[in-house]
Structure formats: C-alpha cells, structure tokens
Amino acid sequence: MRLTHAFVSLLYRDFTVAFRHRNEILNPLLFFSLVTLLFPLGVGPSPQLLQTIAPGILWVAALLAALLAADNLFRTDYEDGTLEQLVLSPLPLPLLVIAKILAHWLVSAVPLLLLAPLLAVAFGLEALAIGVAELTLLLGTPVLAFVGAIGSALTVSLKRNGMLLALLVLPLYMPVLIFGSNAVDTAAAGLPVSGQLYLLAAMLVLSLTLAPLAIAAALKMSVSQ
Amino acid sequence: MISILTRWFHRLASPVWFYRIAGKLLPWLWALFALLLVTGLYGGLVTAPADYQQGDSFRIIYVHVPAAWLSMFVYMVMAVSGAIALIWRIKLAEMVLVSCAPIGASFTFIALVTGALWGKPMWGAWWVWDARLTSELILLFLYLGVIGLYNAIEDKRMASRAVAILALVGIVNIPIIHYSVEWWNTLHQGATVTKFDKPSIHIDMLIPLLLMAGAFKVFFVISLLLRTRNELLERELPRQWVKQLVEENAND
Numbered sequence: 001m002r003l004t005h006a007f008v009s010l011l012y013r014d015f016t017v018a019f020r021h022r023n024e025i026l027n028p029l030l031f032f033s034l035v036t037l038l039f040p041l042g043v044g045p046s047p048q049l050l051q052t053i054a055p056g057i058l059w060v061a062a063l064l065a066a067l068l069a070a071d072n073l074f075r076t077d078y079e080d081g082t083l084e085q086l087v088l089s090p091l092p093l094p095l096l097v098i099a100k101i102l103a104h105w106l107v108s109a110v111p112l113l114l115l116a117p118l119l120a121v122a123f124g125l126e127a128l129a130i131g132v133a134e135l136t137l138l139l140g141t142p143v144l145a146f147v148g149a150i151g152s153a154l155t156v157s158l159k160r161n162g163m164l165l166a167l168l169v170l171p172l173y174m175p176v177l178i179f180g181s182n183a184v185d186t187a188a189a190g191l192p193v194s195g196q197l198y199l200l201a202a203m204l205v206l207s208l209t210l211a212p213l214a215i216a217a218a219l220k221m222s223v224s225q
Numbered sequence: 226m227i228s229i230l231t232r233w234f235h236r237l238a239s240p241v242w243f244y245r246i247a248g249k250l251l252p253w254l255w256a257l258f259a260l261l262l263v264t265g266l267y268g269g270l271v272t273a274p275a276d277y278q279q280g281d282s283f284r285i286i287y288v289h290v291p292a293a294w295l296s297m298f299v300y301m302v303m304a305v306s307g308a309i310a311l312i313w314r315i316k317l318a319e320m321v322l323v324s325c326a327p328i329g330a331s332f333t334f335i336a337l338v339t340g341a342l343w344g345k346p347m348w349g350a351w352w353v354w355d356a357r358l359t360s361e362l363i364l365l366f367l368y369l370g371v372i373g374l375y376n377a378i379e380d381k382r383m384a385s386r387a388v389a390i391l392a393l394v395g396i397v398n399i400p401i402i403h404y405s406v407e408w409w410n411t412l413h414q415g416a417t418v419t420k421f422d423k424p425s426i427h428i429d430m431l432i433p434l435l436l437m438a439g440a441f442k443v444f445f446v447i448s449l450l451l452r453t454r455n456e457l458l459e460r461e462l463p464r465q466w467v468k469q470l471v472e473e474n475a476n477d
Contacts, residue, residue, distance in 0.1 A: 150394055154387050158377050168370045168391065171363050172398050175405035182409060203401070214394050217311070221386045225378075 014103035055184030070148030268433030299329030307389035319385035324452035
C-alpha cells in the first residue's frame with residue numbers, strides 16, 4: 001500500500017515537473033525529426049534507396065533521441081537534492097527508479113512513437129511495416145530508457161558528461177537496434193517477424209528486472225560523492 | 226577447510242601481503258613467460274609447416290588467436306573482481322578491476338589490428354562486417370567506456386565502484402550483444418566473403434598455438450600484477466608500510 005502510494009506520487013510528481021518544462025519534452029522529438037531529415041539530404045532523394053534504409057534510419061534516430069533524453073533523466077533531481085532524498089527514503093530504491101523511468105519513458109518516448117509513423121510514411125514504408133515499426137519501438141524504447149538510465153546514474157555527478165554517456169550506453173543499445181530495425185526490414189519483405197518481437201520483449205523483461213538494481217547501486221554511488 | 230580458505234582469502238586481500246607475494250612471484254612468472262614465448266615462437270615460425278592454402282601468412286594466428294582469447298578472458302576477470310569489490314568491499318579487488326581494463330583494451334586492439342593485417346591478403350579487405358569482428362569492436366568500446374568512466378571520476382574509490390557496476394552490466398550484456406550481432410550478420414548479408422572452411426588444425430600447428438596462448442596468459446598475469454602493485458602504492462601512499470618500503474629501497 002505504502003509502496004503503491006509512493007510509486008504513484010513519484011510518477012505524478014515527475015509528470016508535473018516535465019510538463020512545466022515543456023522544452024525538455026519537445027527537444028528529443030525535434031532531435032528525432034531532424035536526424036531523420038539529415039539522411040535523405042545525405043544519401044540522396046531516391047525513393048527506392050530511402051525505402052530500403054528507412055527502418056535503420058528510424059531506429060538510429062530513435063536511439064540517439066533516447067541517448068539525448070537519458071542525459072537529463074537524473075540531472076535536475078541530482079542538482080536540487082531530490083535524488084538524495086530518494087536514496088535516503090526507507091522505500092526500496094529500485095522500485096522508485098522504475099517509477100522515474102516510467103515517467104521518463106511516457107514523457108520522452110511516447111511522443112516519439114506518435115511521430116514515427118508520419119516519418120515512416122514520408123520514407124515510403126508500407127502500412128504493415130509501419131505497424132511493425134511501431135510495435136518494435138513500443139517494445140524497444142523502454143529498454144533504451146532503462147539502459148540509458150544506468151549510464152545516466154553512473155555519470156550524473158560528473159560535469160560535461162555527454163560524450164562519456166554515449167561511450168557507456170551506445171554499445172549496450174546495439175542489440176535493440178539490431179532486432180528493432182531487422183524486424184521492420186523483415187516485415188517490409190513480407191516475412192513473419194514474431195521471432196524478433198519475442199526477443200525484444202525478452203530484452204524488455206530482462207532490463208525491467210535487472211537494470212533497476214544496477215541503477216539503484218549507481219545512484220547510491222553517485223549521491224555519496 | 227572453509228576457515229583456511231577464508232583466512233587465505235582475507236590475507237590475500239591485505240595490500241601489504243599481496244604486494245610482497247606479487248613481488249616474489251614476478252621473477253618466476255617472467256621466466257615462465259620467456260620459456261613459453263621462445264618455444265611457442267620457434268614452433269610457430271620455424272617448425273610448423275606452412276598452410277596449404279594460406280602459405281606463411283597463417284602464422285599471424287600465433288599472435289592473433291591468443292590476443293582474441295585474452296580479450297574476452299580479461300573482461301571476465303574484470304567482472305568477477307568487480308563483483309568481489311561490490312559484495313565484500315575488498316580494496317584489492319577494486320585495484321585488480323581497474324588494472325584489467327587497459328590490458329584488456331590492448332589485447333582487443335591487438336586482436337583487431339592483427340586480424341585486419343591478415344584479412345587484407347586473405348579476404349582482400351581490411352575489414353568485413355563479420356559477426357566476430359563486429360562484436361570484438363564493440364568489446365573494445367566496452368573497455369574504453371570502463372577506462373573513460375574511471376578517469377572521469379575524481380575520487381578513486383567511488384570511481385572503482387562505478388566501474389565495477391559498469392563491468393557487471395557489461396558482462397550480462399556481452400552474450401546478448403554477441404548473439405544479436407551474429408544473428409544480424411547471418412540475416413543481413415549472408416556470405417559476401419566466405420571464410421574458408423576451417424580444417425581441423427594440424428597438431429604441429431596446434432602445439433605452438435597453445436604455447437603462445439600460455440605465454441600470453443602469463444604475460445597478462447605479469448602486467449596485471451605490475452599494474453595492481455603500482456595502483457596499490459599510489460593509493461596507499463600515506464600509509465606506514467609504503468614509507469617503510471621506500472626507506473628499505475633507499476638503503477639498498
């Protein structure tokens with residue numbers, strides 16, 4: 001009971017904070033669309049080529065947007081002392097971490113999920129492939145949020161940590177990228193994609209269960225500095 | 226029995242004791258390393274027959290394969306000492322952990338470079354997006370992440386704990402990364418450059434390879450001990466035993 005209450009109120013609090021800083025919601029979204037815009041300019045406007053590389057572009061852009069957003073995940077809470085209070089509270093820190101990441105995902109990734117189909121249409125993907133892209137993003141972005149949170153928790157006490165965060169987190173993002181973009185590719189070729197979706201779901205379960213423990217340990221370390 | 230083991234464990238964890246024992250072990254390890262290296266190199270470069278397909282260029286495996294094996298083994302050592310450091314808060318394990326990272330990164334780098342040197346004449350390309358090559362490259366970035374994080378945090382005890390967490394996260398991820406990359410490769414590009422079907426290796430080629438693998442492993446232990454001893458001295462600088470040691474050395 002106490003746990004549920006704490007979970008919900010932390011979620012509510014993070015929402016309120018996020019909606020009072022609307023820029024931080026918009027930034028990953030703008031970043032996502034800008035990165036996808038760069039590719040047609042870079043490789044040329046040939047529809048056929050763009051259609052082939054569209055799944056990769058969407059996923060790479062989503063991954064970079066997730067990385068950008070992860071940088072802010074614990075930053076303000078660390079600076080104003082909220083994080084310290086969370087670490088000190090008698091409630092289990094991994095659970096509180098899940099609440100924070102859930103709020104973060106709802107605020108930063110869900111708008112991206114809504115925008116992705118529009119961009120996919122612009123790249124000429126078929127309806128079925130777009131559906132699969134949505135599904136993979138739905139399963140994959142929470143994994144990105146959890147893994148990104150590990151890196152963010154490890155580096156939150158450091159100044160100017162953007163590059164370091166990328167170095168820590170991007171290698172760990174690679175499996176999600178592989179299965180995500182591959183599922184869309186396979187769907188565009190008209191083949192079944194249940195295998196990739198199951199694997200993405202497995203990664204989601206794994207990150208939901210294990211990552212909060214690592215994040216909690218990393219936060220304790222960062223706060224005690 | 227258990228009590229002897231735990232006592233041994235705790236004594237090993239004591240910095241002074243470790244420093245002494247490591248110092249006594251080092252000359253023996255150097256000797257073993259030299260022996261293995263000389264016999265391995267002689268066997269590999271002189272007595273092993275040339276490959277029927279690749280001629281003499283196959284001989285790079287005597288450097289490449291041991292380095293690649295170690296690149297993974299060192300990460301395991303690093304993660305295990307990370308776990309020990311986090312669970313029992315043993316300072317020595319922290320130092321072993323941070324000493325592992327640059328060594329592992331170097332072996333990974335050697336494996337990549339020698340692989341590229343061999344790939345150019347054999348496959349006709351310096352680099353192919355083969356599953357093994359790609360996961361080895363990712364492994365290099367994992368090592369660089371560990372080194373980067375350790376250097377970024379001022380307080381070295383905190384830094385070691387952060388690195389220990391990162392190493393453990395990495396060890397959970399390595400199999401996932403490895404298999405996903407393998408899968409990605411087989412699905413995406415099939416065989417643009419087929420690796421020759423590896424014939425089971427001839428015994429005359431195998432023995433030098435095992436000797437070289439042993440030499441590399443001993444070299445890893447040597448460099449690990451040297452680095453850990455340095456790290457130990459640096460961190461324990463204000464302590465009495467370090468002062469004593471310096472005075473002893475000054476008197477010699």
